[in-house]
Amino acid sequence: xxxxxxxxxxxxxxxxxxxxxxxxxxxxxxxxxxxxxxxxxxxxxxxxxxxxxxxxxxxxxxxxxxxxxxxxxxxxxx
Numbered sequence: 001x002x003x004x005x006x007x008x009x010x011x012x013x014x015x016x017x018x019x020x021x022x023x024x025x026x027x028x029x030x031x032x033x034x035x036x037x038x039x040x041x042x043x044x045x046x047x048x049x050x051x052x053x054x055x056x057x058x059x060x061x062x063x064x065x066x067x068x069x070x071x072x073x074x075x076x077x078x
Contacts, residue, residue, distance in 0.1 A: 010045040018050055021057055021078045028077045040070045 011022040022045070030038065044053070044067050056063035056071045057078070063071040 014050045021074055025074050025077045029073050
């Protein structure tokens, strides 16, 4: 698994609003998330551009099916 310092760096996005969303997810959901969810969350942060992540998180667009559950958790914790 990724070390915490690297993960915290991934949480820092180019938009303050996304920083808030990812930090809240990390603080509230990460401790109880499954290893599979954690892996998908990290993958999503590593491969998704900020505008797409924002659109999915706000419900403007549907995320790819692979990230649907993770995005739903992100929405719940904002």
